[in-house]
Amino acid sequence: MIQNKMEVRKKQIIETAAKIFAESGFKETTISEIAKKTKVSEASIYEYFHTKEGLLFSIPVELASELFEKMEFHLKLIRGAANKLRSIVFLFMNFYQTTPDFASVLMLFLKHDKKFLDTDGHRIIKIGIKHITNVIEDGVKTGEFRKDINPYLVRSMILGTIEHLVTNWIMTGTPENLEEMVDPFIDIIIEGIQDREIEKKHWSMGMFPVKAEDSE
Amino acid sequence: MIQNKMEVRKKQIIETAAKIFAESGFKETTISEIAKKTKVSEASIYEYFHTKEGLLFSIPVELASELFEKMEFHLKLIRGAANKLRSIVFLFMNFYQTTPDFASVLMLFLKHDKKFLDTDGHRIIKIGIKHITNVIEDGVKTGEFRKDINPYLVRSMILGTIEHLVTNWIMTGTPENLEEMVDPFIDIIIEGIQDREIEKKHWSMGMFPVKAEDSE
Amino acid sequence: MIQNKMEVRKKQIIETAAKIFAESGFKETTISEIAKKTKVSEASIYEYFHTKEGLLFSIPVELASELFEKMEFHLKLIRGAANKLRSIVFLFMNFYQTTPDFASVLMLFLKHDKKFLDTDGHRIIKIGIKHITNVIEDGVKTGEFRKDINPYLVRSMILGTIEHLVTNWIMTGTPENLEEMVDPFIDIIIEGIQDREIEKKHWSMGMFPVKAEDSE
Amino acid sequence: MIQNKMEVRKKQIIETAAKIFAESGFKETTISEIAKKTKVSEASIYEYFHTKEGLLFSIPVELASELFEKMEFHLKLIRGAANKLRSIVFLFMNFYQTTPDFASVLMLFLKHDKKFLDTDGHRIIKIGIKHITNVIEDGVKTGEFRKDINPYLVRSMILGTIEHLVTNWIMTGTPENLEEMVDPFIDIIIEGIQDREIEKKHWSMGMFPVKAEDSE
DNA sequence: AATGAATGAGCGTTCATTCAT
DNA sequence: CATGAATGAACGCTCATTCAT
Numbered sequence: 001m002i003q004n005k006m007e008v009r010k011k012q013i014i015e016t017a018a019k020i021f022a023e024s025g026f027k028e029t030t031i032s033e034i035a036k037k038t039k040v041s042e043a044s045i046y047e048y049f050h051t052k053e054g055l056l057f058s059i060p061v062e063l064a065s066e067l068f069e070k071m072e073f074h075l076k077l078i079r080g081a082a083n084k085l086r087s088i089v090f091l092f093m094n095f096y097q098t099t100p101d102f103a104s105v106l107m108l109f110l111k112h113d114k115k116f117l118d119t120d121g122h123r124i125i126k127i128g129i130k131h132i133t134n135v136i137e138d139g140v141k142t143g144e145f146r147k148d149i150n151p152y153l154v155r156s157m158i159l160g161t162i163e164h165l166v167t168n169w170i171m172t173g174t175p176e177n178l179e180e181m182v183d184p185f186i187d188i189i190i191e192g193i194q195d196r197e198i199e200k201k202h203w204s205m206g207m208f209p210v211k212a213e214d215s216e
Numbered sequence: 217m218i219q220n221k222m223e224v225r226k227k228q229i230i231e232t233a234a235k236i237f238a239e240s241g242f243k244e245t246t247i248s249e250i251a252k253k254t255k256v257s258e259a260s261i262y263e264y265f266h267t268k269e270g271l272l273f274s275i276p277v278e279l280a281s282e283l284f285e286k287m288e289f290h291l292k293l294i295r296g297a298a299n300k301l302r303s304i305v306f307l308f309m310n311f312y313q314t315t316p317d318f319a320s321v322l323m324l325f326l327k328h329d330k331k332f333l334d335t336d337g338h339r340i341i342k343i344g345i346k347h348i349t350n351v352i353e354d355g356v357k358t359g360e361f362r363k364d365i366n367p368y369l370v371r372s373m374i375l376g377t378i379e380h381l382v383t384n385w386i387m388t389g390t391p392e393n394l395e396e397m398v399d400p401f402i403d404i405i406i407e408g409i410q411d412r413e414i415e416k417k418h419w420s421m422g423m424f425p426v427k428a429e430d431s432e
Numbered sequence: 433m434i435q436n437k438m439e440v441r442k443k444q445i446i447e448t449a450a451k452i453f454a455e456s457g458f459k460e461t462t463i464s465e466i467a468k469k470t471k472v473s474e475a476s477i478y479e480y481f482h483t484k485e486g487l488l489f490s491i492p493v494e495l496a497s498e499l500f501e502k503m504e505f506h507l508k509l510i511r512g513a514a515n516k517l518r519s520i521v522f523l524f525m526n527f528y529q530t531t532p533d534f535a536s537v538l539m540l541f542l543k544h545d546k547k548f549l550d551t552d553g554h555r556i557i558k559i560g561i562k563h564i565t566n567v568i569e570d571g572v573k574t575g576e577f578r579k580d581i582n583p584y585l586v587r588s589m590i591l592g593t594i595e596h597l598v599t600n601w602i603m604t605g606t607p608e609n610l611e612e613m614v615d616p617f618i619d620i621i622i623e624g625i626q627d628r629e630i631e632k633k634h635w636s637m638g639m640f641p642v643k644a645e646d647s648e
Numbered sequence: 649m650i651q652n653k654m655e656v657r658k659k660q661i662i663e664t665a666a667k668i669f670a671e672s673g674f675k676e677t678t679i680s681e682i683a684k685k686t687k688v689s690e691a692s693i694y695e696y697f698h699t700k701e702g703l704l705f706s707i708p709v710e711l712a713s714e715l716f717e718k719m720e721f722h723l724k725l726i727r728g729a730a731n732k733l734r735s736i737v738f739l740f741m742n743f744y745q746t747t748p749d750f751a752s753v754l755m756l757f758l759k760h761d762k763k764f765l766d767t768d769g770h771r772i773i774k775i776g777i778k779h780i781t782n783v784i785e786d787g788v789k790t791g792e793f794r795k796d797i798n799p800y801l802v803r804s805m806i807l808g809t810i811e812h813l814v815t816n817w818i819m820t821g822t823p824e825n826l827e828e829m830v831d832p833f834i835d836i837i838i839e840g841i842q843d844r845e846i847e848k849k850h851w852s853m854g855m856f857p858v859k860a861e862d863s864e
Numbered sequence: 865a866a867t868g869a870a871t872g873a874g875c876g877t878t879c880a881t882t883c884a885t
Numbered sequence: 886c887a888t889g890a891a892t893g894a895a896c897g898c899t900c901a902t903t904c905a906t
Contacts, residue, residue, distance in 0.1 A: 256892095690880085
């Protein structure tokens, strides 16, 4: 129980920090500001996090875990690499759209920080992202995708596009609804990488592409 | 001539700054460091740039102009939207690969800075990027690309993928050669957005897609 | 107790600052100098005062309060406007003479600073100075002073003379003893503003002017 | 003639400087600001004045000379120490009121600067002020003023009151018209220091006090 | 576990001033 | 004589971090 209390506090600090970082920037945010808004002393924050940077790096840990757990769960239920990719992209977009502070922190402050690479948060994300590569490679193996595609490249296209759209959304507010981009985006990707010969076989086997709005 | 001397000095400062920012980070770099390496007094730096941030924001101005001028020049010589897109992506990749300090500064410090949005450098980049949208829209108009694609989305895919690949390259060193990614990447994009009905007509008209089949 | 410790520290900083400002000038004094002499870190000074100027403006607050409290106390015990004025001027001179650092700060750096006008310290002084006007006006009401004098002018004469004498004393060291100026000064003022008709009545009522004849 | 041109420029710089110092404060004013407003390069200012402080100290030289020359001239025409004092005070007040920038510089930045003491400007003022002492001492000698007054004190009263009134006028704008204060002020002073026994004799000798408005 | 108080360590920025031309 | 360009020399101020209680 007392353990619990600390956990709660830690979470509060992380949430407040994420919000303020997102609003004002990491460098521009002071520990004192975070402390004030969390109604905690500055010194207390250092009980939970070794440094300001450590606090920043802690932000993705829990949320990313949740996302990828959900992702793993869904992927088990879906058949077909294309459908799985669509589901993954949707989950990402939906996630960012519903946790905008987290999205900001990740896109604006973590993605480009070399020090973040040696971090628990980054490890979790890396593992989660492996799912994408796996799905692509599976798609190639089953013949759903062409043999000559480079899975690393395709994964980069998917992640890069998501990141670009989300970053633009954070910085300029457009497009208002990120989820609407999922289907047109995945359609192009699939169109670009599918193996047209085998395609028909898949369809004839009674598989249906999963639309974004069905995935939840 | 005397004007020239100042121009040279300004350029030197920008180059040194870009290099050090890229190596050590913006926040971590001190004006004194830049001054020392450029063999200029700190005060002189403030003759050329109002603030440290202003210096950062000045870095892309000249280089980006050069890139986009070159881009405009090439685009005039190329026929076919697909070929133009390939050329654009190649120019980008080639540019980043040959100016890695600039690439770092852009990807790590500018792309995510809201304050950069109100900047000459950003304006130049925005105008340059318009070329991509133009080419895509032209491709749609001529029937080379499908009518139902969203040009903003396709542009985001192209830029997002480039950014992702370049950022990874900067941060992890892989893939060693960015230019090698251009063809496989553009192949997937074209495959994903081309209009298959008209495709044959293009072929019959004697046009050749650039390298789709050589790309692996 | 712990509150006390901080109060003590604040007082120490103020005292040291006053001394150094008085010796070397405000602009010429550095925070680091004050910190070193108070055996406090520079950062600590900023815990107590927002800015260097804020520290300067804090100097008069406490001392001026003490002076004016003492002044109020004495004025209650004295009868006759002339006697009261003499007492006021004496208290001022005595105060400046015994707190020369404060006198310097007030005369050299505060009196002529427009920003000081919006300050607690200035408010306190303004209220304290009101006593002078009150005494003069009372003197007019009771008939001790002529009806046609302008109390604002008389107050200005009193303050101006004090300021001039104190400033000269600070800057040139003369006259060595400020208190000696009180009686000759007040004698002239009283001589200049008293109502001669009523004067005799006062005498006949058994009141004695303070020291007019001893003053040389 | 060419000498003349430089003189003109120097005067222009002094005037501009006085105005800006008066408006914004000495410390707050930059050489660059003065240079810009005078349409002269910063380096040129250093052709005329060794330092910024030197420029400040040069401001009173010419104007003060003019004032005191005028004063000397008038004093020769006036009989009676009281009348002379009135004339002096009027000239001061009139002078400050018509050259408010100069008044500001003198009252706010020079009067309290120890370094100003070793300056040509200060020497001129000191000599000018000697007139006041002279007049007072003459008044004592002729019996117009009491033998027991301290001329230094009386001079301090006169200067202190003027300074106080002018400083208040600069800083708060009241009283709007400084010259109106001259008569009531001098009346009190004279009343305070005159020798009543001899007074009648003077009057009977046909002397009239000079009113402020007659003095020009 | 929690915090009020203290500070070490920096850093960006400003200007008066100089000097080559 | 005039000045554009360059800089030396400071300094105020900020904050992440620590520690005694």
